[in-house]
Amino acid sequence: MERSILHVDCNKFYASVECLYRPELRSLPVVVGGDVEKRRGIVLTKNEVAAKYNIKTGEAIWQARQKCPQLVCLPPNFPLYLRYSRLARDIYARYTDRIEPFGLDECWLDVTGSGLFGDGLQIAEEIRERVKFELGITVSIGVSYNKIFAKLGSDYKKPDAVTLITKKNFKSIVWPLPASDLLYVGRATTGKLRNCGIYTIGDLACRTPEYLHTVFGKVGYMLYAFANGLDAEPVCALGDTAVIKSIGNSTTAPRDLENETDVKIVYYVLAESVARRMREQGFRCRTVCVSVRDNELVSFIRQCKLKRYTANAKEIAESAMDLFRQNYTWPKPIRSVGISCTDFEHENSHFQLDFYESYEKRAKMESLDKTVDTLKSRFGNYCIQRGLMLSDAGLSGFNPYDDHTIHPIAYLKSK
């Protein structure tokens, strides 16, 4: 049986929600952006009016202001966006239990078994109307027989529109689109495709899978399947959670980091958050990965394996500092750093004891960590801190644990 899959995309989500609450701003160019004072001033979303000034998501707010001096810049209100995202999903859940979120503002819905409410197109129209009436924001919806074409459909016509892509019409709708519109075709792949003379999705679809395999490896087969509508990836059921493969935090510092002490302070704050999040999941990690970006936006990533599994902030921060010292010679001051941990095992797993290390000390550290976690969850993140943090409260005064609750999502979950 042919599947019926919807991809619902909330148009200009953050800006739409802000404009809903502030009707006086609706006719003005509005962007939602980070804090300029804290040097996180990039455009997260813009509304339709701002889009007319050619303001792009991801560009600096000062650049946007050059294009449009009367620009209204609002700080993000993530709890509000999370609430609207949940309300939108509540609407989708009236039609199906197969709802797979892709970020806050996008969802795939499998409505193959929802015939009671009509076919895919009818359900899409109804959802579009309902979201507009109940939440006051617009969505664009792609209806198709696989997830990839459904996503292309939701981008095809916006805002407030429904696009149907069937096995009959996909060649005329999908194939003329640029290859870069396809999921997993980013800047690097687009360049490679161009070198092979592939510009559109149609060009890609007409190559043989073997040819694409020789150029791109196994991704070649995937791209071939995507372009020809052969993707058979299922839509996950509501409440399914993906296996967590890594936990990380990063930050742009409020001022450039000039020396090792500065870096150490920031790494400790990040490691505290990462370690606490790992302990919450009952994980210990064995690989620590650091990212460094200097003030000219040149960045690199390095990772190392630890001697044993750990969920202790000090061990993670120290190994991050070791990695950093080995790989950075201070050609320039640093703008942003990050830590992520991968290669997990469960905290109840067996582990190898060491002749040269006291197990009691380790057990004590673990129970200390747990106590600190409890204190922080009861009295807030700043109720207990390392002495190091007080040496520069400006640098350590951020809270990655509570401030970054929106996590990136991958399409290929099991691969």
Place this chain on the structure above:
Amino acid sequence: MSRKVFVDVLIRQDKDGKITPLAVTWEDGAVYEIDRVTRVCRAASLKAGGAGIRYTCRIQNQETYLFNDDDKWFVEAKN
């Protein structure tokens, strides 16, 4: 565009959890009794800005929308 006015609302919650608004206290302190709630649905208020559970109320023979947005109540004022 109309003005968004947050109001105090007297509600009755029955044993099943159902909420019925009974009276609204306006910003000048005047209390208006709700004669009847004719419709309850989720809706956005594009005029005042916001969204929530919308109660269509009859107050002194006039139809008024009363919104419950995340447990805060507001109405669309005429000016």
